[in-house]
Amino acid sequence: MILAKVTGHVVATQKSDELRGCNLLLVTAIGDDQTLIKDKTYVAVDSVGAGTGDLVLVEEYFALNKDRYKAMSIVAIVEKVQRDC
Amino acid sequence: MILAKVTGHVVATQKSDELRGCNLLLVTAIGDDQTLIKDKTYVAVDSVGAGTGDLVLVEEYFALNKDRYKAMSIVAIVEKVQRDC
Amino acid sequence: MILAKVTGHVVATQKSDELRGCNLLLVTAIGDDQTLIKDKTYVAVDSVGAGTGDLVLVEEYFALNKDRYKAMSIVAIVEKVQRDC
Amino acid sequence: MILAKVTGHVVATQKSDELRGCNLLLVTAIGDDQTLIKDKTYVAVDSVGAGTGDLVLVEEYFALNKDRYKAMSIVAIVEKVQRDC
Amino acid sequence: MILAKVTGHVVATQKSDELRGCNLLLVTAIGDDQTLIKDKTYVAVDSVGAGTGDLVLVEEYFALNKDRYKAMSIVAIVEKVQRDC
Numbered sequence: 001m002i003l004a005k006v007t008g009h010v011v012a013t014q015k016s017d018e019l020r021g022c023n024l025l026l027v028t029a030i031g032d033d034q035t036l037i038k039d040k041t042y043v044a045v046d047s048v049g050a051g052t053g054d055l056v057l058v059e060e061y062f063a064l065n066k067d068r069y070k071a072m073s074i075v076a077i078v079e080k081v082q083r084d085c
Numbered sequence: 086m087i088l089a090k091v092t093g094h095v096v097a098t099q100k101s102d103e104l105r106g107c108n109l110l111l112v113t114a115i116g117d118d119q120t121l122i123k124d125k126t127y128v129a130v131d132s133v134g135a136g137t138g139d140l141v142l143v144e145e146y147f148a149l150n151k152d153r154y155k156a157m158s159i160v161a162i163v164e165k166v167q168r169d170c
Numbered sequence: 171m172i173l174a175k176v177t178g179h180v181v182a183t184q185k186s187d188e189l190r191g192c193n194l195l196l197v198t199a200i201g202d203d204q205t206l207i208k209d210k211t212y213v214a215v216d217s218v219g220a221g222t223g224d225l226v227l228v229e230e231y232f233a234l235n236k237d238r239y240k241a242m243s244i245v246a247i248v249e250k251v252q253r254d255c
Numbered sequence: 256m257i258l259a260k261v262t263g264h265v266v267a268t269q270k271s272d273e274l275r276g277c278n279l280l281l282v283t284a285i286g287d288d289q290t291l292i293k294d295k296t297y298v299a300v301d302s303v304g305a306g307t308g309d310l311v312l313v314e315e316y317f318a319l320n321k322d323r324y325k326a327m328s329i330v331a332i333v334e335k336v337q338r339d340c
Numbered sequence: 341m342i343l344a345k346v347t348g349h350v351v352a353t354q355k356s357d358e359l360r361g362c363n364l365l366l367v368t369a370i371g372d373d374q375t376l377i378k379d380k381t382y383v384a385v386d387s388v389g390a391g392t393g394d395l396v397l398v399e400e401y402f403a404l405n406k407d408r409y410k411a412m413s414i415v416a417i418v419e420k421v422q423r424d425c
Contacts, residue, residue, distance in 0.1 A: 185416035
């Protein structure tokens with residue numbers, strides 16, 4: 001999983017059935033200094049109620065619809081990142 | 086999923102059975118400034134009726150033919166990308 | 171899927187059972203200018219009868235032997251790449 | 256699998272059900288010289304009782320909850336890396 | 341699959357059950373000139389009896405233990421790489 005920030009959202013009405021009802025959020029990966037990394041922005045399905053500005057955990061393949069479809073998803077909202085070394 | 090633009094198509098008559106009847110489109114990833122990224126062009130199966138110039142969502146592994154074959158696919162046509170931060 | 175050129179082949183007698191009888195071809199990814207990209211050479215299982223010099227579509231995980239093993243495979247021979255934008 | 260060092264942990268109370276009860280550790284990939292690689296920090300589920308400072312093996316997709324969810328996981332604590340050539 | 345050289349091994353007693361009895365080898369990807377690529381060293385499960393110095397084919401996700409766990413694995417020992425173009 002990668003640490004990312006929710007930076008916006010995407011509007012798409014014409015989409016595959018598996019994505020119907022899904023909230024599609026823009027997420028941008030963050031580096032060691034917690035700033036956004038250029039050109040590392042993806043679109044992820046929200047499964048935890050995240051909003052713009054939230055620090056989140058993003059998993060590349062999360063199963064929707066009984067495993068038939070795996071989409072990049074937000075799987076957790078991060079409250080604290082503790083880096084010790 | 087990544088944001089990409091449909092930049093063309095591919096003609097291939099000799100192909101694996103799982104790809105029969107599939108529309109094979111060229112998709113090029115776009116960066117934060119919405120321009121095409123050099124050498125980030127892929128071929129994706131169209132599942133939503135996309136055409137050249139469309140902004141689309143591309144998923145790396147979308148299941149075809151009862152999960153036996155997972156191919157990079159266009160899963161949504163994007164109408165609007167709202168970046169807030 | 172990526173566009174690649176068949177650039178050679180690999181000989182391997184000691185291999186996992188799932189690869190028995192498979193033709194192992196060297197494939198090199200091509201860039202937007204259709205030239206080979208340095209250090210982007212992979213080994214793919216041929217499923218369509220491709221040969222050296224052919225332009226092909228390569229899929230990272232194609233199921234062999236009842237889904238137990240997914241290997242990088244050549245899934246189509248490309249006749250024409252039409253880039254419109 | 257990649258060699259990585261446990262460099263911290265993440266606190267997340269709002270998370271997908273599949274991650275409930277999981278220990279979420281920060282892991283940073285190490286290079287050939289065994290030092291941490293910049294901006295190669297991920298979050299992995301701990302399955303072996305690893306702690307900060309441990310050298311570990313990280314696998315990108317490890318199945319949790321009957322295969323429905325595959326998350327990046329720590330699958331071994333490394334005692335010794337023997338490089339011969 | 342990628343071409344790699346076995347460059348060493350890893351000792352790990354505390355590991356997930358799926359890796360019990362597995363031989364964990366260090367593999368380093370090779371470039372077009374057949375030399376080792378810096379910082380492209382991984383740990384792979386050996387399934388073909390490979391040893392240090394061997395040129396091998398490495399597959400990212402090879403199923404162990406009835407598909408529940410897929411680990412990077414060595415799937416073939418390469419005798420000859422024939423590059424024609």
